Amino acid sequence: MDLKNINPFIDAVTEILPQFGFQSLVQKGFSEKSKKIIASGVVITLGIVGDKKGNVVYCINQEGAKQIASIMMMGMPVDELDDMAQSALSELSNMLTANACINFSKEAVNVDISVPTLLFGENIELNLNKEEISCVEFDVDGIKLEIYVALV
């Protein structure tokens, strides 16, 4: 599996998340998927253009998304995934992807990102139109965070 496309995102997660006060960050395995992704909970997708082109998708289950939003909002309780919580999660995806872009630029790969699109629900099927999608999973304070990268 080609790690060149996913490493900048792994570095972004390990750099950004502790800044918000997440305590434990464990990188689980890599996997490869083809085309279809099925997820439940919150899905955030961002477009990427430049020397490489494609998409990145962040998936977190509903409960985990609320916890992450709460921590980002300095511990404010989040019972519902309201506007504020959605905005916090979008902003996190923005920061992670922007940081990954900086990491790419260190390897002389220049890319730019679009605004995030956030959606939530059950059994969300995502079609990224790429044969190869790299996936990395993190355990963030017990919350599962999956990142799918489809870049060529």
Place this chain on the structure above:
Amino acid sequence: MKNLRVMIVDDSTFSIAVLRKMLEKVGLEVVATALNMNDAIEKAKEIKPDLITMDMTLPDGNGIECSREILKQLKESKIIAISSMMDEEIIEKAKNAGIKAYLQKPVDADGLKAAIEKLFAGEELYQILQDNYEEAFKESVFTFLKNEIGGEVELENYQLKYKGVRKSSGVSVAVGMIGRHRGRLIIDMSGDTALNMVKKILQDESQTLEEAIQFLSEFANVIAGNACSLLNGLNRSFGLRVSPPTVIIGEDITISIGDMDSKSFMIKTDLGESFMNIGVQKGDESWI
């Protein structure tokens, strides 16, 4: 550049006089001047200038501190540092304080004008984008559907029922737009509508949902691509490009439109309805 209101902060009345002359020559209005930090902070709060030229040495503080205080209150104002001293350390400090550009004294009129133009070009460009994106997308959708499926094609403004969210009708596609400013297109329709459209376009009744999804992905890609070309044609500085589409399929999905500047439409055709949302967002300014 027109109608910009400027404040000059400098501890030298001579420098203020020189800068005032340069700024007024390029048609800007100097609305205030200040010789020290306290005066600058007070006047900035009261007058809210669009642009501030900031000296780095002030009798009761420095330009970095002064800029920081002013920007706490005035998020929209832009500050250009103008100082006789300039080295990497102070430039770094200026950037961190939120100052947008750094010029060394003596400043020449052309250099100052160029820096201001560059600083405000993004604002004007964003205004042009805001004024034109709706038409560009409407034209793009209308042309595509008229040519490909024919019949009646109508675009109606649509008000989201719940603030900022849309319950998906079954199949949605998101396409990002990336350039000097950024944006995103969302198209959402039922599987049946997508299927009707692909059957009509290909004149083939045996098309499946899988193929309809491929069609929707390409449909959104063409709409966004053509609209971005129209916008880039208005001003090349937009440099808009589209990212590959992401297709989202499911029975129970809510799409968050987010708090960006966006417009929603219902596209009505003989083959069914589609929801469309286009949003734009101001890009970051880079250091000058």
